[in-house]
Amino acid sequence: MKPDENPAPAIARSVDLAQHAEEWGYKRFWLAEHHSIDGLACSATAVLIGHIAGKTNSIRVGSGGIMLPNHAPLVVAEQFGTLEALYPGRIDLGLGRAPGGDFHTMRALRRSLQQSGDDFPELLEELRTYLGPVRAGQAVKATPGQNSNVPITLLGSSLFSAQLAARLGLPFAFAAHFAPEYLYAAADLYHREFKASAALEKPYMMVGVQIIAAETDGEAQRLFTTPQQRFLRLIRSQPVELLPPVDSMDMLWTDFERAAVMSKLGAAIVGSNATVKEGIERLVERTGASEIIVATDTFTHEARLESYKRVAEVARTVESAPVSAGL
Template sequence: MTSANSLTDVPLSVLDLSPIVSGSDAGTALRNTIELARHTERLGYHRFWVAEHHNMPGIASSATAVLIGQVATATERIRVGSGGVMLPNHASLIIAEQFGMLEAFHPGRIDLGIGRAPGSDQRTAIAVRGSAAALSAEAFPQQLAELMAYFEPDEHRAVNAVPAVGHKPPFWLLGSSGFSAQLAGALGLPFAFAHHFSAQNTIPAVRLYRESFTPSETLSEPYVMLGASVTAADTDEQARRIAAPSGLAFLSLRRGRPIKLPSPQEAAEYPYTEMDRMFVEERMESQIIGSPETVRKGLDGLLADTGADEIMVTTMIYDDEDRLRSYELIADLAK
């Protein structure tokens, strides 16, 4: 597989979930997201995406289009988008209207990343979509085609998405398995893979995307962006300490009891069972955690293994100053 030479050869971007930390609230989390967007723009990051999740006490980024508008207004250059909009949760017309309007307000700066997962548990998905009958993702390719069509002029169409026509943002397909990889390749769209969520599927999915790729008006060649969970600090020990809460948060999510992002002290004092520790260690193995030199080796290794064209960093850290510092250290590696 062709690989980039090093971290200096690819753009760095940001995926933010607006983490709500223990002892804090959603309003603070959303303000921190705006602060992070401004900070990463100053550092030279290429994109800033936010993710759609519902009924998650530790994630504030539920109304994705609203948050994208706020981030784009608070910044000047950085591209802003969805990582992603979970399309089966919405009517295609509504997403076309929302993102057409965002592109009209912020021309040339909006990305529309599309996924097919619910971004929630089944009970919440039913509440979001209005009925259990709407839960199937079988119709995703047809729904995606409908959404894309709303951005093109059609004088015979009875229903139009205003102001989508003439304000079409770039489309991305997101995935954590082979389905979206193959569909993105067939449609000639850029592909964003959730390495931070499904590391074991990264190389097969990237290979499938490239093998399936058909040139289109959007792209003449495949374009792969990898979402990677990265925590950087001045030392390996400090990085492991501030990254530990994300492991406990994921353990709680897997048990069906999602929580706010704990503090490092709460994570250290939690009474893990042996099985808990094994689960957390396995989860953390796919993350890149450490000093700048350790992070450089981890990211260069990921690029060498996948030939990715772009890295999108996601960082879940309890202390906002530590989080800002982590993104600063990572940006320094690309200079």
């Protein structure tokens, strides 16, 4: 969202982006869950997924992700079972264990300080029970949801979910678009410890990464100052609405702030088509990624569309790495 903007135009832009992403050959379109953050309009993730799935025809639409400790697994199963019934074969359920907001928001969502996210494996097992075949003696069933087998992907920005996804034989998506520090360690751990399952025969890793593509490296770097300003405001505990790009960030941040922001954006791929292609190829080679989730923050919708279109063009020349749009 932009400053002083209500959510409706931002949601409309997301619909338009999803429609273009479908046209350009993106594999899926994922929406995040964030709460009580000025500038983000994605708190009701399942509602947005249904809205965008209804405005598109074939692209997979899903969550990147639902923060499972915020919700009763039964409710998540019912919501995504309903979405799967409405849009068969097009719904993805990405799951994370972070609160998607600050401490006070977590308290408001979870109602208890004991709900720390440490019980994520138990919540996940309960959710999978509601989405899979009915088990002997199962007293509670998700309707819709039961036997829908909505595909689950575990999301993470540390080693915890990488290890859990490997042990359970599930797809894994790493959030390098805001937490690249453990990317390579998580990728290595996931591939090394992966065990085949009924859901997945071999590892399937996705990497979410900030990508901005433009005609020249210089123009892309200028557009990149918008997400740089967003993360600067985030570490200052300020609203994170999108701000116009600037010619230089030098007068806007201190050396300490610059280091903090760039530690969050260290995996970003920014530049011309050639530069972006080189960056994607290097990322796939170093992580073994099967899919790249593209996150693009630009101030104008037109610049965002152009960037996603360019990334789609580049992706067609990169083997074994389909792209998905992430918001």
